[in-house]
Each structure stands twice: as C-alpha cells, then as structure tokens.
Amino acid sequence: MAIQPIRLFGDPVLRATAKPVTVFDKELRTLVRDLTETMLDAPGAGLAAPQLGVSLRVFTYHVDGVTGHLINPDLSLSEDEQEGPEGCLSLPGLRYDTKRAYGVVAKGFNMYGDPVTLEGTQLLARCIQHETDHLDGIIFIDRLDREQRKAALKAIRDTDWGGGPAPVVKASPHSTFGAAR
Numbered sequence: 001m002a003i004q005p006i007r008l009f010g011d012p013v014l015r016a017t018a019k020p021v022t023v024f025d026k027e028l029r030t031l032v033r034d035l036t037e038t039m040l041d042a043p044g045a046g047l048a049a050p051q052l053g054v055s056l057r058v059f060t061y062h063v064d065g066v067t068g069h070l071i072n073p074d075l076s077l078s079e080d081e082q083e084g085p086e087g088c089l090s091l092p093g094l095r096y097d098t099k100r101a102y103g104v105v106a107k108g109f110n111m112y113g114d115p116v117t118l119e120g121t122q123l124l125a126r127c128i129q130h131e132t133d134h135l136d137g138i139i140f141i142d143r144l145d146r147e148q149r150k151a152a153l154k155a156i157r158d159t160d161w162g163g164g165p166a167p168v169v170k171a172s173p174h175s176t177f178g179a180a181r
C-alpha cells in the first residue's frame with residue numbers, strides 16, 4: 001500500500017476519458033489499495049484513478065464511515081436533484097455549491113471482477129457522480145453555471161498551485177499547468 005501524489009487541475013490526465021478495466025488482476029487490486037490509502041490520508045470522500053495518473057475507470061469512496069470502490073461504473077440517476085457544497089482533491093481548498101441528482105444506482109464490478117450495485121442518496125450519490133465524472137474527464141466546476149465557473153477559474157489562478165509555474169511534485173511534472181484552460 002502506498003500513498004501517491006494527487007494530480008492537480010491542469011494535468012491533462014484529468015481531462016482524458018478513462019478506459020474500462022478488462023483485466024481484474026493483482027495490479028488492479030494494488031491500484032484500488034493505493035486509491036483507498038491516498039483518499040483516506042488526504043482525507044477525501046472519494047478519489048478516481050485519473051487523479052493518481054491512471055486512466056482507468058476505477059474510483060474509491062469514503063462516505064458516512066463506509067469505504068469502498070467501484071470499477072466500470074454505469075449510473076442511473078434519480079429525477080430529484082440536490083444542491084450542496086462540493087470540492088475535489090485536485091482543486092485543493094475550493095468548494096462550490098453544485099447541483100447533482102439526489103440518488104444514484106451505480107452498477108459495476110469490484111476488484112475481483114464480481115458484479116456489484118452501489119446505491120446511494122445525498123452525499124454518497126454526490127460522490128458517485130463526482131467520481132464517475134472524473135472517469136469522463138469532467139471536473140465538478142464544469143457543472144457550475146457560467147458565472148460561478150468564471151469565479152472558480154479565477155480562484156484557481158489565485159491559488160498558490162494554479163495558474164503559475166508547476167509545483168514540484170514527485171512523479172507528476174504538471175508540465176501543462178495553466179495551458180489546459
């Protein structure tokens with residue numbers, strides 16, 4: 001198990017569409033363990049594989065004391081919506097009210113390749129939608145309205161990690177920092 005550096009907004013891996021997992025092997029289980037360890041250490045409510053630089057459809061969650069993971073998620077969203085604060089470990093320190101479906105049924109697989117269904121409302125539903133978005137190259141500020149999104153991008157430029165020269169991070173040069181906007 002190892003805590004890995006988390007890729008920050010501006011890293012192109014966060015904008016890529018992640019590939020479905022086809023091989024449920026030891027390497028995948030190591031990835032799930034790394035995601036879990038890194039998420040709990042941060043700490044965060046969820047972490048998606050692209051945030052560790054791995055473009056595979058895998059995420060972990062830690063909501064209401066329950067820790068788990070889901071691979072190749074396929075979501076059904078409720079018609080009801082919720083609005084509440086949302087943040088992301090790839091945009092440290094920033095939180096914005098974000099509209100999401102109130103409930104989700106997520107079908108997918110565990111790290112052994114067994115089919116699983118994850119159902120949640122409120123915070124868990126928000127987390128599942130946020131992490132699945134990461135697998136499609138979507139970051140939560142993309143879900144904000146135009147004005148809020150502009151404010152968020154400005155806030156990112158004003159942080160000590162955004163809009164400037166790349167911070168020195170092990171295993172992640174962030175060479176396109178700022179260029180992806």
Ligand code: NI
Nearest residue numbers: 087088089090
């Ligand atoms: Ni995130």
